[in-house]
Amino acid sequence: MKRFFGAVAVLLFGVVLWGVATGYAERGAPSELAMRYLAEVPADLGAANVVTGILITYRGFDTLGEVAVLFMVAATVGLLLGGESRGTSAASRPASRPPSELVSNGAEVVLPVIFLFGTYVIVNGHLSAGGGFQGGAVVASAVGLMVLARPSAVLDHGFLSIAESLAGVLYVATGILGLILAGGFLDSRFLPPGVFGAFVSAGAIPLISALLGIKVGAELSVIIDRFRS
Amino acid sequence: MLAELFILVICASILVSGILAVSLRGLMAAMISAGLASLFAAVSYVLLAAPDVAMAEAAIGAGLSTLVFLYAIRKTNAGKE
Numbered sequence: 001m002k003r004f005f006g007a008v009a010v011l012l013f014g015v016v017l018w019g020v021a022t023g024y025a026e027r028g029a030p031s032e033l034a035m036r037y038l039a040e041v042p043a044d045l046g047a048a049n050v051v052t053g054i055l056i057t058y059r060g061f062d063t064l065g066e067v068a069v070l071f072m073v074a075a076t077v078g079l080l081l082g083g084e085s086r087g088t089s090a091a092s093r094p095a096s097r098p099p100s101e102l103v104s105n106g107a108e109v110v111l112p113v114i115f116l117f118g119t120y121v122i123v124n125g126h127l128s129a130g131g132g133f134q135g136g137a138v139v140a141s142a143v144g145l146m147v148l149a150r151p152s153a154v155l156d157h158g159f160l161s162i163a164e165s166l167a168g169v170l171y172v173a174t175g176i177l178g179l180i181l182a183g184g185f186l187d188s189r190f191l192p193p194g195v196f197g198a199f200v201s202a203g204a205i206p207l208i209s210a211l212l213g214i215k216v217g218a219e220l221s222v223i224i225d226r227f228r229s
Numbered sequence: 230m231l232a233e234l235f236i237l238v239i240c241a242s243i244l245v246s247g248i249l250a251v252s253l254r255g256l257m258a259a260m261i262s263a264g265l266a267s268l269f270a271a272v273s274y275v276l277l278a279a280p281d282v283a284m285a286e287a288a289i290g291a292g293l294s295t296l297v298f299l300y301a302i303r304k305t306n307a308g309k310e
Binding site: 049051052121129130131133134137138140141144148220223224227228 | 280281284285288289292293296297300301304
């Protein structure tokens, strides 16, 4: 019976995907909407990276939703896994196998570079590929490597929580500032666009990007640490 | 032509590592394989000129979720069969 339902599910997926696969045609040129964005975003927002401009300004509310989902995940993980490990220090943890020499030595070389790259991705979101979300994830993966290389390391959850909450509050405050001073919620144009392509340019996009990076990085780091302990 | 071939090879690698992730017996190996599928997906995004998405996929899909799953496997002792 279980097998039968499995086969039916696979068949249904097959029917759906068959329609998608046969109806697929490669796009020769960008769609009308894409052309509009490509033409208008650099002039309108002053951001060289169109993707970040769209994500942070035009679709800023969606990004806020993503961050809210991530916050709920972090809160749930903390609720489910946080209780039992409270009060246990690094010394009372069950002794696990020490990391291999390759991991611990490699991490010492690579870690600063990954942290630097994550910060670069965050603050250069309006100029090159990346942005707050991606940079925060890169920073958090560096934290993951750090806890792999040093199992005895203790993350300061209090500091991370404060940084994360502060970044979240400031992010929403920036959004409201856009509502008051510019066109709408999370509109980045309340700061001057500056010189196109310069480091300090594109209105409030770098500011929002940095706040997002701090928030995402802190949240994901806390999630990893909860799973570790 | 060469670039298209490369993209096809990468996509085939996604499929192969995805199938391996489902069919491998050891949970550890299966999880590494799933992470590999994410990594190949990230490479294909770069080749298809979407570096922003590739960065998120590589950091979250290949890095963080694999790490979280590995910790979970270790906690449940299912890795030692």
